[in-house]
Amino acid sequence: MAEKNNFAMICIAILGLVTVAFGLADILVSAVGDGTGLSILEIPGDMFRGGWGGFIVLFAGLFYLSGCKNVAEVHNASKVAMGSVLIWIMAGTDIFAMITESIPGGEDGPWFNSLSGFLGTYAPPYAPAIFLLPFSLVVVYYILKQERTK
Amino acid sequence: MKDTKSRMNFRVATLVIMSILALSLTIAVDAHMPGAKPLPDFELTPIVINDGETKMEITIEEVGKYHGDICVCGCCAFRATQLGISQIWEDEVPARDDIKIISRLPTPGSKDCFQYITGTGHGLETNTKGEYKMILSDGTVVTNMTKKNLKKLSKHASIDYFRFDVCRISTGECFEVTVKEQVFTDGYFELRKKVKFGIPENATSEEKALFKSDWETIRERFLTSPDWQLFDGVEEPEEENDVSGGAIFFSILVIGSFLLVSLVYRKRS
Numbered sequence: 001m002a003e004k005n006n007f008a009m010i011c012i013a014i015l016g017l018v019t020v021a022f023g024l025a026d027i028l029v030s031a032v033g034d035g036t037g038l039s040i041l042e043i044p045g046d047m048f049r050g051g052w053g054g055f056i057v058l059f060a061g062l063f064y065l066s067g068c069k070n071v072a073e074v075h076n077a078s079k080v081a082m083g084s085v086l087i088w089i090m091a092g093t094d095i096f097a098m099i100t101e102s103i104p105g106g107e108d109g110p111w112f113n114s115l116s117g118f119l120g121t122y123a124p125p126y127a128p129a130i131f132l133l134p135f136s137l138v139v140v141y142y143i144l145k146q147e148r149t150k
Numbered sequence: 151m152k153d154t155k156s157r158m159n160f161r162v163a164t165l166v167i168m169s170i171l172a173l174s175l176t177i178a179v180d181a182h183m184p185g186a187k188p189l190p191d192f193e194l195t196p197i198v199i200n201d202g203e204t205k206m207e208i209t210i211e212e213v214g215k216y217h218g219d220i221c222v223c224g225c226c227a228f229r230a231t232q233l234g235i236s237q238i239w240e241d242e243v244p245a246r247d248d249i250k251i252i253s254r255l256p257t258p259g260s261k262d263c264f265q266y267i268t269g270t271g272h273g274l275e276t277n278t279k280g281e282y283k284m285i286l287s288d289g290t291v292v293t294n295m296t297k298k299n300l301k302k303l304s305k306h307a308s309i310d311y312f313r314f315d316v317c318r319i320s321t322g323e324c325f326e327v328t329v330k331e332q333v334f335t336d337g338y339f340e341l342r343k344k345v346k347f348g349i350p351e352n353a354t355s356e357e358k359a360l361f362k363s364d365w366e367t368i369r370e371r372f373l374t375s376p377d378w379q380l381f382d383g384v385e386e387p388e389e390e391n392d393v394s395g396g397a398i399f400f401s402i403l404v405i406g407s408f409l410l411v412s413l414v415y416r417k418r419s
Contacts, residue, residue, distance in 0.1 A: 095403065120391025122399040137410075
């Protein structure tokens with residue numbers, strides 16, 4: 001059981017570090033004022049999504065790091081869950097933006113998008129929160145599973 | 151007596167050398183930008199034309215060599231011709247004697263470029279010749295294309311001078327190439343007037359340095375920017391959609407949501 005907890009701690013700590021790094025990158029890029037992209041990863045550069053969003057991602061990372069030590073304990077588990085919720089907010093809004101953008105046909109285009117236009121909206125690059133989303137789901141699943149087995 | 155004569159000779163020689171140096175400096179300032187940065191990395195496709203039976207490729211380097219330097223006006227003229235030819239002939243290779251260029255820009259750089267392309271310049275051995283005319287915005291046809299006269303005419307150059315007609319003689323079809331205002335830095339033409347002609351007053355050393363840096367920036371833009379950023383009436387090409395990447399992500403999204411919902415319902419039941 002202790003070994004299992006250690007493994008979970010390491011995984012959540014790594015996730016926390018990566019999340020903090022993404023948050024800082026978001027804030028720094030927004031401070032410079034120009035969005036930047038690395039093939040499939042795009043760090044937004046505007047003040048709202050990049051700056052404010054960067055703070056949210058940064059705090060998600062800090063929640064992960066502060067709660068990773070003994071995730072079996074309810075206070076730590078809630079911190080980790082809180083971190084995941086923050087990631088969901090960011091990734092959720094990004095995905096929602098993608099969905100709403102993919103349906104209409106553009107400014108001068110038809111009412112509905114073409115199939116290639118529709119699928120093209122979901123093409124890379126993606127914001128850091130999208131990459132963090134599956135891991136945040138796994139972490140919450142792990143916490144819930146642990147709570148049920150108690 | 152001998153001493154006086156040798157002193158006189160020395161003075162004459164000094165005067166001659168100084169005059170030659172001053173003259174060469176004037177020519178350099180007039181035509182090019184002394185102390186300008188080396189050219190940036192750029193990739194410009196050559197202009198391909200048929201000179202009679204011979205297919206030839208004209209590069210910006212060749213034009214620069216003919217003129218003496220790759221300057222702002224030369225680059226602009228080269229890009230304008232490239233665009234005009236692509237708009238009128240599309241994928242066809244134009245015959246040199248079917249090309250007619252009407253320029254409103256009275257500068258040596260653009261003149262040498264257009265003359266090199268149309269084969270109408272001095273010292274060019276070509277099988278055929280196109281047409282090149284310089285007609286100012288007020289309708290004046292410039293026949294005296296000496297450097298001195300062009301310098302005089304370009305004194306009040308502005309964005310309105312950067313317009314060129316590239317025409318297909320056989321069909322009479324023409325395409326007007328107009329340079330976008332934002333290609334030039336703010337106050338560039340006023341600064342040019344000050345630095346090159348001392349109008350309304352001579353430029354300070356700071357203004358000269360600023361003009362040099364602006365000149366380099368504009369030349370870089372003409373060498374490296376796409377047509378739609380340089381010229382009016384050229385649409386920005388639409389980015390091709392990465393359909394497969396989008397399809398993969400969309401599938402993951404749908405499958406993920408389905409699994410999540412089914413997991414939640416399974417736990418409830």
